[in-house]
Amino acid sequence: AQSVTQLDSQVPVFEEAPVELRCNYSSSVSVYLFWYVQYPNQGLQLLLKYLSGSTLVKGINGFEAEFNKSQTSFHLRKPSVHISDTAEYFCAVSAGGTSYGKLTFGQGTILTVHP
Amino acid sequence: NAGVMQNPRHLVRRRGQEARLRCSPMKGHSHVYWYRQLPEEGLKFMVYLQKENIIDESGMPKERFSAEFPKEGPSILRIQQVVRGDSAAYFCASSGDKAYEQYFGPGTRLTVT
Numbered sequence: 682a683q684s685v686t687q688l689d690s691q692v693p694v695f696e697e698a699p700v701e702l703r704c705n706y707s708s709s710v711s712v713y714l715f716w717y718v719q720y721p722n723q724g725l726q727l728l729l730k731y732l733s734g735s736t737l738v739k740g741i742n743g744f745e746a747e748f749n750k751s752q753t754s755f756h757l758r759k760p761s762v763h764i765s766d767t768a769e770y771f772c773a774v775s776a777g778g779t780s781y782g783k784l785t786f787g788q789g790t791i792l793t794v795h796p
Numbered sequence: 797n798a799g800v801m802q803n804p805r806h807l808v809r810r811r812g813q814e815a816r817l818r819c820s821p822m823k824g825h826s827h828v829y830w831y832r833q834l835p836e837e838g839l840k841f842m843v844y845l846q847k848e849n850i851i852d853e854s855g856m857p858k859e860r861f862s863a864e865f866p867k868e869g870p871s872i873l874r875i876q877q878v879v880r881g882d883s884a885a886y887f888c889a890s891s892g893d894k895a896y897e898q899y900f901g902p903g904t905r906l907t908v909t
Contacts, residue, residue, distance in 0.1 A: 685838075713896045724800070724887060724900040725839070732896075771838060775896040782829065782895035783852055786838040 683708040683774045687787035695795050696764055702757040702790045704772030714755040715773040715784070716746055725771065731755060742766070767794045798823060800890050800901035808907045809878050817873040817904045821890030827851075828871040829898055830863055833885040844895070845871060878908045 688703040706712065713732050717725040729740025736748040746757045755772060772787040801820040809815050821828050826847055831839040844852040845865035856863065860878075865871040875882055885905050889898035 715896075717900075722905075724902040725889075727897075727899070730897070782827065782844045782891075783841045783854070784829075784831075784839075784889075784896070784898060785841065786831075788838045 683712060683776050683785045685772050685774050685785055685787035687770075687772055687790050689790050690788065691791045691793070693793045693795060694762055697761045699760050700758065700762050700766075700792065702770050702772075702792065704755045704757065704787060706753050706755065706772070706774045708753075708774060708776055710776050713775045714746075714748060715775070716740065716744070716755075716757050717771045717773060717786075718742075719769045719771065719789075721768075728757070728770075762792070762794045764794050764796060766792060768792060800888055800899055802886075802888050802901040802904050804904060805902060806905050806907070808909060810909055811879055812877050815875040815878050815882070815906055817875075817886050817888075817906070819871040819873070819888030819890075819901060821871070821888075822899055825890035825892050825899075827891045827893075827895055828865050829889040829891070830871075830873050831887045831889065833887060833903075835884070839887060842873070875906075878906075880908050882906060883908045 684707050686705045694700045715730045716728040719725050729738050731738045731748045739745045744759050769789045769791050773784045828845045830842040833839045841855040843863045860876045862874045885903045887903045888901045891898045
């Protein structure tokens with residue numbers, strides 16, 4: 682079985698500052714990793730995904746994430762945030778085999794960008 | 797290119813009533829997934845369906861909950877005899893053959909009074 686831990690439930694940051702949202706996962710098999718963003722009262726939008734290959738993945742809105750297999754982490758970063766980045770961010774994992782198609786989500790991190 | 801559609805967006809039911817939540821997948825997608833988001837929690841997988849088949853229902857409560865994805869029409873998540881603890885946001889996602897690439901709908905927010 683897979684599990685995902687997002688280490689920070691809330692992250693406040695000032696506009697134009699860098700930000701890192703942390704995600705660790707556990708799985709006994711190879712996984713695919715994802716970051717989603719959820720704006721208030723909306724569905725989830727895929728920010729980026731790691732399937733294989735380069736461990737540095739670039740996504741939409743200037744976000745990027747790095748897959749670290751030895752540390753089982755997939756932290757999300759942005760060098761300079763905007764007010765519009767205020768939202769909740771979810772890390773998710775998908776494994777193969779009998780869990781194929783089942784995304785396991787972390788608890789979410791609320792990012793608040795202050796002017 | 798319409799995305800995943802869910803209706804209703806908001807649903808209020810009294811305890812003991814039935815709730816029916818509908819999901820129309822993206823055009824060309826034949827895989828549907830339902831997730832539940834309880835207050836202050838992440839999303840929890842409920843069920844994975846293909847047309848006329850339940851592939852994985854490991855996250856479905858054993859009683860009162862059922863899901864279907866008929867040959868024609870939307871996928872339906874049905875909750876019988878709702879209780880206050882069923883109040884949550886229910887999200888539907890769809891995919892093509894790559895089941896891990898899921899696109900989410902806006903959700904249905906169920907309130908049980």
